[in-house]
Every structure is written in structure tokens, then in C-alpha cells.
Amino acid sequence: MAEMAVLFLSGSGPRSPEPYLPFASAERQAVVRRLKAPADRSRSLWAELFARWRLAELAGVRPGDVALAHDGKGAPVCRGADFALSLSHSGPYIAVAVGRQAAGVDVERRRKASDAVAQRWFRPEEAALLRALPEDARARAFFRLWTIKEAALKYSREGLSGGLETVDCLALCEAARDGAADALAATSFALPEGAVASVVAERRALPEKARFFTLRTGEGGIYGDAGFIEGTPLPPLTEDLR
16 A cells, blocks of 8 residues: 655745755755745755655665655656655645555645636546536646546656546546456545645555645754654545546
């Protein structure tokens, strides 16, 4: 079973990435230094450090013993731990799926759903489903569908070039309820402030909860004085998209 872990970069966490850059890879340090916006720099840094920490915890090694790299399509791969990894970030959220079996993860912060995007990239039955929903429910359903699509394309390692419209979200959700153990399936989680995250994997590997962490400074930090505080786990969404 894959572990789903979400880091929420709240305003009470470390504001500057500078003290923590030495804990990141040289490649990540270079990326962070090129970014201008403080939020982008922090998100880029902690995406790597959070993923390395979760990999290290599961593998029983130190975070410094785990190295992250990218394949030819930009997908993250890990060295130093025999685990599959998928990583996503949006706004203040960083989502990581880690396990012995492949999984794809995507997270999206809440914003206005786009009817034009749904018409262009969603399957006809998915776009029709959105049109039938009341406005207050449409945004979460939109981003639930969107995150499932991106997570599925990360699972297949095709990326967006594989085509969002090729992913049948409704079939993946149905497989999570009553599919075979090895059927490809999807599960989603509601995050604070209206964000949504989804995982796509074989049904038997889908996580039963999302572990939820915030970033804090203090004694006994994992990276210098910075560490991760675990909160209440988040259950999967259970409402039927149909």
C-alpha cells in the first residue's frame, strides 16, 4: 500500500529557505536560487526535503542517505531507497505518494473552476457531470477530476503529453469501490482551504488515509531546527462523482 503524505506550508513555518538550502541537493539549490517569489522558493525546497524525509522514514535510513533525481520526462526517482515516488505541489501544499508499488499523485489548491478547460480536456461524460452540479459543488468536483487525470498520467509516466482527455476518471473511481485488486483505481482527499489531492495506483495499493503534516522550527529538527509535525489523518472522499 502506498503512503500518502501532505505537507501544508502554513504561515507559521520557516519563512526563508536560506538556512535549509545546505540540506538539499546541488540541483535543487540551483533551482531555488533561480526562483524570485519567496513562496516559490520555499515550496521548491521543501518539496524535495519532505519527500526525502518520507522516503528515509519508510526505508529506515537517514534523509541524507536518500538522493532524488529525475528521469527523462522530469518525473522524480529516488536513489538509496527501494521505493517508488510521486510528487506534486500547488500553493502551500506538497503531496507525496511513496510505496513499493507505483503510484501517481497530484494536488491542486482551490480556485475557480474553468468551464472552458472542462470542455477542452475532460471527457464528455465528465464535463456533463460538472454542468449538472450546483455551483458550490462544482469547484471541488472539477479539481477532483483534474487531480485524478494528472495522477493517472504520472502513474503511467506519460505526463501531460499523454493527454488529460484520455483518462477516464469515473472508471478509476468505480474501480476503487469494486474493482479487482490489480485494477487501476483512484482515491481523492479533501485538504484544508478547499484543496484536493488524488492518488492513482492499483486498487490494493491505494492509501486508506492521507497523513497530514505542518512545518515547524524548534529543538530536534530534522533539517537543522526545522521538522514536521503530524496532525489528524485525512479520510478519503466518499461521495460519488456521479
